[in-house]
Amino acid sequence: MIQFLVLNLLIFVATVAFSWQPLRQQPKRHSSPLFLSRLSSFDHVDWQSILNDIATDIQPYLAKGKVASYIPALANVDPHQFGIAFTDIRGNTYKAGPSADTPFSIQSISKVFALVMALDLEGEALWKKVGREPSGGRFNSIVQLESEQGRPRNPFINAGAIATSPDEYNSIAINKILDFLKTCAQTDQDIRIDPEVARSEALFGDRNRALAYFMRSYGVVQGDIGQTLHTYFHQCALEMSVTTLSKA
Numbered sequence: 001m002i003q004f005l006v007l008n009l010l011i012f013v014a015t016v017a018f019s020w021q022p023l024r025q026q027p028k029r030h031s032s033p034l035f036l037s038r039l040s041s042f043d044h045v046d047w048q049s050i051l052n053d054i055a056t057d058i059q060p061y062l063a064k065g066k067v068a069s070y071i072p073a074l075a076n077v078d079p080h081q082f083g084i085a086f087t088d089i090r091g092n093t094y095k096a097g098p099s100a101d102t103p104f105s106i107q108s109i110s111k112v113f114a115l116v117m118a119l120d121l122e123g124e125a126l127w128k129k130v131g132r133e134p135s136g137g138r139f140n141s142i143v144q145l146e147s148e149q150g151r152p153r154n155p156f157i158n159a160g161a162i163a164t165s166p167d168e169y170n171s172i173a174i175n176k177i178l179d180f181l182k183t184c185a186q187t188d189q190d191i192r193i194d195p196e197v198a199r200s201e202a203l204f205g206d207r208n209r210a211l212a213y214f215m216r217s218y219g220v221v222q223g224d225i226g227q228t229l230h231t232y233f234h235q236c237a238l239e240m241s242v243t244t245l246s247k248a
Helices: 008-020 033-040 047-061 107-128 140-145 158-163 169-183 197-201 206-218 225-238 240-246
Strands: 084-087 093-096 238-240
Touching: 033 093, 047 093, 084 240, 093 240, 107 158, 107 169, 107 225, 140 158, 140 206, 158 169, 158 206, 169 225, 169 238, 169 240, 197 225, 206 225
Parallel strands: none
Antiparallel strands: 084 093
């Protein structure tokens, strides 16, 4: 439920990531009179009331859906949890719902931040091993990967995220991801890796292992597959509240 509510954040950051250029090459923006006038037009919007209304309207629908169950650890999440948060460009944060400050497993949302890190490290060379097209299929499809000769369609399906995962020593890569998220959110509050989810990811991650080894057969993924997957499984086990996520 909470992951659905931050989908817009994922789409927004994905758009930014796909058009990424190193910061030193970015022209100065957001200083034009037109931009400032448009920004000021939002100053009178009562964002808190909007979020409160959403939180009220959503109440009858809580627990009517199904929690994710592709790994056992996620199947144990309370389906009644609900939280929504929004941080504007000025840094003002608004939140609503009883679970707005409850940490949850961000799962594939972590792929956005991992991609930004990979782009910062590899630049445009990253797109030689992963594409920028919609997959048009399942997020963990082996058939599609075979038809593409081991090159994932984009960094947000599982194969693409594995291909862009840091190949450094496990603890170094994981700590770098944590530090990056804390820097983005400007806080270390409730940002951590859930060890139970990480174990569950590893125990039931055979399809991801198959994807990784298949990509290595084409030279897309190199190095120690076990090490790469260890980092990927822990990346998917990142957790934080929607309030913290909105700041990142």
